[in-house]
Amino acid sequence: MSEINLNKAAIALDFGGTNIKIGLIRQGKVLNQTLLPAHSGAGIIPRLPDVQAAVMDLLEQEGLALGNCSGVGIGLPGLVDPQHLSLLSINEKYADAVGFAFGAWVEEAFGLPIVMENDARAALLGETVYGTxxxxxxxxxxxxxxxxxxxxxxxxKIIRGRHFQAGILGGHFVTDVNGSRCSCGGVGCLEAEASHWSLQGWLKNQQGYANSLLAIESNIGYRQVIDASQSGDMLALSAMQHLYKHWSSGIVNLVHAYDPDVVILSGGLMKAKDIVLPELVRRVHEQAWTPWGKVRFIVAENPDSSVLLGLSHLIEEGIDIDYV
Structure with missing residues (x-):
C-alpha cells in the first residue's frame, strides 16, 4: 500500500449481521458514524448503493470530500483473505459476498485504496491500538x-493461521455436545447456544415461555432478556444462567487456547456490562486453568466503534500479510 497521509480520514465499513456501521475515523478518533439495517439475508450487493450514499452523506456533514480520505476498510463476519481482498466463507448472511470483487467496487465507488479483515480481528486491533x-x-x-x-x-501479532481462520472461530467452540444445530453445520457451538440470533429459538422451546414477560416481545435479544431478568421474570433468570454458562465456557476455551493476559469484551451486550460482567468474570476465574494468575477483563469503551477503529488502523498502517 502506498504511503498514507495521516491527516486524512479513513472510511470504515463494518458489515454486521443486523446493522452496517459506517464511520469516518482520523488517527483513532471517530469523526462521525451512522448505521444502516443490514438485511444480510438478502445479500451484500443490494446494500452497496445505500452504503455508498451513507458514506457521501457523512463526508458532507463533516465538510470533507473523497480527496480528504486515505482509504476504505471493510470488516466482515466470516473468513477473510486480506491479501487478495476476498471473503472466503460466511454462514447464513451476505452469501453473495463470497468471491465478490470488493476492490473493484471500492475503486468504482470511491477511487480509494482498500483493506479488508475479519470484523473480530479488526475489533481487537481497534481496542489494543486505540481503545481501553x-x-x-x-x-x-x-x-x-x-x-x-x-x-x-x-x-x-494478530493470529490469522494458514487458512485465515485461526482465532476467529471461538463462536464455534462446542459448549454443549448435545446442543442445537449451528449455522456452521456443527452441533452445540457457542453461537448456537448463546448468541443473539439463537436466543429467541431457545426461549420458545422452554417450559413457561407462554407466561413469561418475553412472550409479548416480537424480537427477543440480549437486552430484552436482561431487562426481564431484572424484573424477576423466572424464564429470563433461567436464560441468564444458560447464557452465563456458555459465554464463560467460550471465554475459558479462548484463555486455554491462546494464553492471554487480558480478555477484551465488546459488542452490544457490553452496554449492560454492569449487570453481566461480574458474574461472567467470576465464572471464568473459577473455571480457567491459569496457575500464573487471573486473566484480566477489559470492556470496550465504545463497543459500536471497535471494528471501525481497527479498520482505520489497517488503512493507516497497512495489513501485515505475514500471518501467524
Whole structure:
C-alpha cells in the first residue's frame, strides 16, 4: 500500500449481521458514524448503493470530500483473505459476498485504496491500538453482535493461521455436545447456544415461555432478556444462567487456547456490562486453568466503534500479510 497521509480520514465499513456501521475515523478518533439495517439475508450487493450514499452523506456533514480520505476498510463476519481482498466463507448472511470483487467496487465507488479483515480481528486491533486495551500484546477478544466473534493477539501479532481462520472461530467452540444445530453445520457451538440470533429459538422451546414477560416481545435479544431478568421474570433468570454458562465456557476455551493476559469484551451486550460482567468474570476465574494468575477483563469503551477503529488502523498502517 502506498504511503498514507495521516491527516486524512479513513472510511470504515463494518458489515454486521443486523446493522452496517459506517464511520469516518482520523488517527483513532471517530469523526462521525451512522448505521444502516443490514438485511444480510438478502445479500451484500443490494446494500452497496445505500452504503455508498451513507458514506457521501457523512463526508458532507463533516465538510470533507473523497480527496480528504486515505482509504476504505471493510470488516466482515466470516473468513477473510486480506491479501487478495476476498471473503472466503460466511454462514447464513451476505452469501453473495463470497468471491465478490470488493476492490473493484471500492475503486468504482470511491477511487480509494482498500483493506479488508475479519470484523473480530479488526475489533481487537481497534481496542489494543486505540481503545481501553491500548498497549496490550497478548489478548483475546469476544465481540457480541448478531453472532459471537473472537480474535487473538499473541506477542503483538494478530493470529490469522494458514487458512485465515485461526482465532476467529471461538463462536464455534462446542459448549454443549448435545446442543442445537449451528449455522456452521456443527452441533452445540457457542453461537448456537448463546448468541443473539439463537436466543429467541431457545426461549420458545422452554417450559413457561407462554407466561413469561418475553412472550409479548416480537424480537427477543440480549437486552430484552436482561431487562426481564431484572424484573424477576423466572424464564429470563433461567436464560441468564444458560447464557452465563456458555459465554464463560467460550471465554475459558479462548484463555486455554491462546494464553492471554487480558480478555477484551465488546459488542452490544457490553452496554449492560454492569449487570453481566461480574458474574461472567467470576465464572471464568473459577473455571480457567491459569496457575500464573487471573486473566484480566477489559470492556470496550465504545463497543459500536471497535471494528471501525481497527479498520482505520489497517488503512493507516497497512495489513501485515505475514500471518501467524
Amino acid at each position: 486495551a491500548h498497549g496490550e500484546s497478548n489478548a483475546v477478544l469476544m465481540i457480541f453482535g448478531t453472532g459471537i466473534g473472537t480474535a487473538a493477539l499473541m506477542n503483538g
